[in-house]
Amino acid sequence: MLPWRFPLRRPIAPPGSSAIAPTYPFGSDYHGLRPVHHGADMENPRGTPVLAAAAGVVVFAGADQHALLGPTPNFYGQAVVLRHDFAVAGQPVLTLYGHLDTVAVQAGQTVAAGAVIGTVGSRGVAIGPHLHFEVRLGTNAYDAVQNPVLWLQPSAAGEGALAMRLTDAAGQPRHLTDIVVRGLDAGLPTLYPQTYAPAALPGDPRLHENLALGSLPAGRYEVEITCCGRLFRRQIVIQPYRLTFVRLALP
Ligand SMILES: [Zn+2]
Structure with a gap:
């Protein structure tokens, strides 16, 4: 858990939607079909x-x-x-x-x-x-x-954020597409994020993350990463208005 400040308000107010479309998130190249998304x-x-x-x-x-x-x-x-x-x-x-x-x-x-x-x-x-x-x-x-x-304040009071830096053994960012973030407590979502497209974006200068999820309802989650023929599991906790940061060096 890191002390973190979300300094930006969401740029759309109700009745409009400030939800971020999950199909083409930041860093995604939409399965190689679109330019890497910069926003x-x-x-x-x-x-x-x-x-x-x-x-x-x-x-x-x-x-x-x-x-x-x-x-x-x-x-x-x-x-x-x-x-x-x-x-x-x-x-x-x-x-x-x-x-x-x-x-x-x-x-x-x-x-x-x-x-x-x-x-x-x-x-x-x-x-x-x-x-x-x-x-x-x-x-x-x-x-x-x-x-x-x-950077954006979570949409609701009970939400926080997750950032991950997933690297190889030498510390270089690894591009991974088989990731599950599974809610363990009742009512929590299960998400299937991917890391940023290879060599595209450096991440935050404080974190050097290659994956981030915002507006996650607070609670316990399990992160499952399939890499190199193995399954890696890590339990995490998301807290309201906090950032949970996971660093994992994979083979
Ligand atoms: Zn866009």
């Missing part, structure tokens, strides 16, 4: 208000046709990037909101936490209306991204 998607109807995740200054607002925010021009269609007024690990924190239908702010403007900065859309490279939400650490660059689930 988290929140599916919502077009026009749902998008809120600033923390106070800050607008460093970009509008179409990304000429500004390279993603891997190619017009990747996010319309986007807003905020630079926040706090640092983590000595580095500035930025958030990006992509595929917006409308943009309600201008570059240079100061925004309060929770202010409406635009609305959900499907512009750019998007399948259906959703908010693509990114956390960027240090610089406003596509490869400076962090897993939003380690």
Whole structure:
């Protein structure tokens, strides 16, 4: 268990959904069919208000046709990037909101936490209306991204987060696709996460994790990892508003 701060509010408020779509999480390449995902998607109807995740200054607002925010021009269609007024690990924190239908702010403007900065859309490279939400650490660059689930406050009071660093014996991150996080207490979910796609993303500078899950209901879980023809089991506890960190060196 680590003392952990989740410094960002969720950028969609009820009746909209701030749940992160589980099919294409941060770090996933969707079984090799899509680019590695640099953010988290929140599916919502077009026009749902998008809120600033923390106070800050607008460093970009509008179409990304000429500004390279993603891997190619017009990747996010319309986007807003905020630079926040706090640092983590000595580095500035930025958030990006992509595929917006409308943009309600201008570059240079100061925004309060929770202010409406635009609305959900499907512009750019998007399948259906959703908010693509990114956390960027240090610089406003596509490869400076962090897993939003380690930054966003859990959706409910009884939830916490899990991060794992799964390596080989030499300490290098191992790409693993056969992982089960099984709730042991009544009512807890069972999840089937994968590590980030190989060599893609460095993880948080404090953790160097290669897998993270947010908004996990508190309680006891068993992590089962199938690797190298063996089954590895570890029991963990998730606590409200805490981060549970698991380091495991596999053969
Ligand atoms: Zn996305």
